[in-house]
Amino acid sequence: MIDDMDVARLMRAEVESAETPSAVVNIERAMIAGRRQRWYVRGAGAALTVVAVAVGAVTVPGLVAPDRSSTPALEMVGALAPLEPYTGKVPSPDTSRIPAALETVDPAVQYVRFGWLPSGLDSLQYQAGLLLSGPGVALIGHAADSPNPSWAGVSASLYPKGVTPQAPQVMGIDQRAPTVSTAPAPDVRGAAATFTQYDVDGTDRLSLRWRYAPDGWAAVDVAPWAAGQDAREIALHVAQKLTFSTTERVQMPAQVMEVPQNLRMISTTVNGPLTPEGWRWYAGVTYSAEPSTADPGRQRAKTLDVGFSPYFEMTDKIRAELQGKEFFRPPNTTVDGHQASFFAAADPEWCESLEVFDVQGMAVEIDAHRGTLDGQGTKGLFQRLDLAGAKPDWRPSLMVD
Known part of the structure; x- marks a missing residue:
């Protein structure tokens, strides 16, 4: 069950995505890339999450039916016509592999x-x-x-x-x-493969x-973003060059330490820019x-979320460009000398929220x-975070160097 705080944040994020002024696109993406995606995976936001793109539930904020009289279709191979046999080149596969289907994630x-x-592509995301659809792994290039x-x-x-x-x-x-159609694909990493083409809103x-x-199934999905793209060629090249591991750990800018023993980690989300100048x-x-045996909705209904993102100073100029929108709640307290915003709901089933600003150039939200x-509470957990070495120019490692 989702609480009112979740609903409010989901509604705020949806408004932000639908009314993005061009003058503040970088600022808004900084927040959209972080807090909105995290709150969307909290259960009731299932119909809105971008993460669902990679797991068979394509639901993106701001999605509207195209005006076919004015918006030309992307000129990709297929283009809502049946797929033909693929005769292009297939690159050699990366040698990494997962030897057995994942029993748990x-x-x-x-x-x-x-x-x-x-x-x-301008940004990457890993979860x-x-x-939202159950246990799994999603790696996305947006x-x-x-x-x-x-x-x-x-x-x-x-x-x-x-x-x-x-x-x-x-x-x-x-x-x-x-x-729309299905067709055999060249073998992928030594296994038989299939192309399936869908009509997603035209x-x-x-x-x-x-x-x-x-x-154990794997999939690479391609939704073209430029005219002339061959989605089959892109999918095959991406699939053959993926690198797999069951031992590499997700890199984080800081570590969460000493959580209560009754809690267990259920998901990790990291995302960041592809371009060197990007800071989001x-x-x-x-x-x-x-417990892990509980219904997924129940598992997401009583959670602890800890998130890190780059902090930026809310200047008068930025505030004017945002036209009244707020991405950080106004500070009302201090924690370890840092300005912070703290909120605790009176309802015992509700949650407590803490945002600490400019912690070594980062914003920390619990x-x-x-x-x-x-x-x-959240203030005590913040004091137990391992922030040594945290830097605002941190980047996730989602692509092979």
């Missing part, structure tokens, strides 16, 4: 990284653990500037043992996107699927007080439902 593990990406009215970019997904990928979900309704979505291990990034972890922390 460890949120602290970096299971996959991109080894190659086409041009035109592992309990996703294209910010695209005529595609839906999400545009490339995603790679790993599914646990026995889970089969589904068609994308249409925004706002309980309906899967219709299949635009193409191509999914390349194969088994990364016996009884976010890293966060979610813990649940519910949201905890009652019963997930000890008597020292």
Whole structure:
């Protein structure tokens, strides 16, 4: 069950995404790339999350039906016509592999990284653990500037043992996107593969699927963002160059220490820019007080969330450009000498929220439902964070160097 605080933040984020003025696009993306995505994966935001793109539920804020009389379709191979046999080149595969289908998904593990990406993508995102559709792994490259009215970019997904990928979900309704066509694909990393083409609100979505291990499915989805793109060629190149691991740990800008023993990590989310000049990034972890056998909705209903993002000074100029929108709540207290915003709801089932500003150039946010922390609450947990070495220019490691 979602609480009113979650609803308010989801509504605020949706308004922000639908009314983004061009003058503040970088500022808004800084927040959209972080806090909105984290709150969206809290359960009731399932119909809005960008992460769902990679796991078979395509639901992006601001999605509207295209005006076919004025918006030309992207000129990709397929273009809502049946797929033809692929005769292009297939690059040699990366040698890394996952030997057995994942029985469980460890949120602290970096299971996959991109080894190659086409041009035109501006940010990357990784999430592992309990996703909105269930346990899984999603690695996404987003294209910010695209005529595609839906999400545009490339995603790679790993599914646990026995889970089969589904068609994308249409925004706002309980309906899967219709299949346009399927066709055999060249072998991917030594396994038989298939192309499946979907009609997502009048635009193409191509999914390349194969088994990364016996009884374990992987998929690379491509939603074109520029005219002339061959989604099949992109999908094959991305799939062949993915690097897999079951031992590499997700890199974080700071470490969460000494959480209560009754909590367990259920998801990790990190995202950041692809371009050197980009400064937008976010890293966060979610813990649940519910057992792993509980319904996913219950696991997400009583959580502790800890997130890190770059802090920026809210100048009068930026405030004017934002036209009254606020991304950081006004400070009302201090924690360890840092300005902070603290809120605690009176309802015992509600949550406590703490935002601490300019901590070595970062903003630290802790949201905890009652019963997930000890008597020292969010302020006590902040004092136990390992912030040594934290830097505002931190970047996630989501692509092979």
